[in-house]
Amino acid sequence: MAEALNFEKAFDVEGGNFQNAGNVSGQIKGILKELGVSTDIVRRVAIICYESEINIVSYAKRGTITLSVTDEAVKIESKDEGPGIADIEMAMQEGYSTASAAVREMGFGAGMGLANMKKYSDHLIITSELGVGTCVKMTVMNFQKMLHPDLPPFTL
């Protein structure tokens, strides 16, 4: 029987660096594919990862995105050193954005980031402290595996 899957890796994200924005998400996607994670889960994690990365780049000084993969779930933790979020409920609303005009012209700041992160994960916890930073923990469950424990991990 195969060993239980247990993978973890952390990636640094530099605030303000739009040049590299998306690199970490690309790396994470590659890793998930190599681990044999199902296409559906890879797609959802790509979205929540990308939005997390763009948020760090758009608003924070720096941040870390940590990937954890087990048979049961893929977890993404996005933690940054930045301004923090004044009103989390408002920030979660679609269309609400505090992005600058320059950032919006690039096609960011549509106010969909947190909303998409919530939509595409099965579980999301967000904590924030003004002047310190924000932490978002997201889980994408492998329901297939949990319903049929005899199946090898991450089959479609």
Place this chain on the structure above:
Amino acid sequence: MQLDVLVRELGLKVHCAGRNLGREVTGGYVGDLLSDVMANSKEGDIWITRQVHQNIVAVASLKDLAGIVLIHSCEPAPDTAAKAEAEGIPILVTDLPAFEIVGRIYALIHP
């Protein structure tokens, strides 16, 4: 329908990654808001946009899009072109606005 057919039929200018024009186009997505494209585009879509900064390559790569069509004769920024070339994401250019080029692409994909 393969990308090179679209290029030929619509007179698109090939800017980057011409080696991957054999890629199959299964649909299309038009939009300039990256969160929207990330959430709603599908693998194999041809993406029509006017965004030229290099984050479009990250999005196209993450979503396995067939390629990018830039409208209004927009040219990709130098670092965008380099990244697209490196990642093999074709970037094509048209002088038409979005509605027109989409209409023509749509007609070719849905004859």
Place this chain on the structure above:
Amino acid sequence: MTLNDVKEILEADVLVGRDQLGKPVKTAFAADLMSDVLAFAKPDSMLLTGLTNPQVVRTADILDITAIIMVRGKKPTEETIKLAEELKIPILSTKYILFETSGRLHARGITGCIVKVGGET
């Protein structure tokens, strides 16, 4: 073609302007960035967009846009609807994405409202 035909083709909901469905329509402009709408959209054209805020109605008014078609199933805010009613600008909402919406209308003879950037219509 009339706005009513557009409604049928896109299976759209009419949110503002039930009384204006007889309006003739010939051209369309698709955009998600307000700055593009301001720069390129022409009078009497339909605007196909994912934007749902009141500014899009103000812009439509300034540019004499004939109707706003909101795509991707997006619904405008109350504020947006009120403003559109006041300024008498029809708003339709379709579940189709911008690609599909543009494709369908183009297939039925609607043309882009500018041919090329920098050129004349």
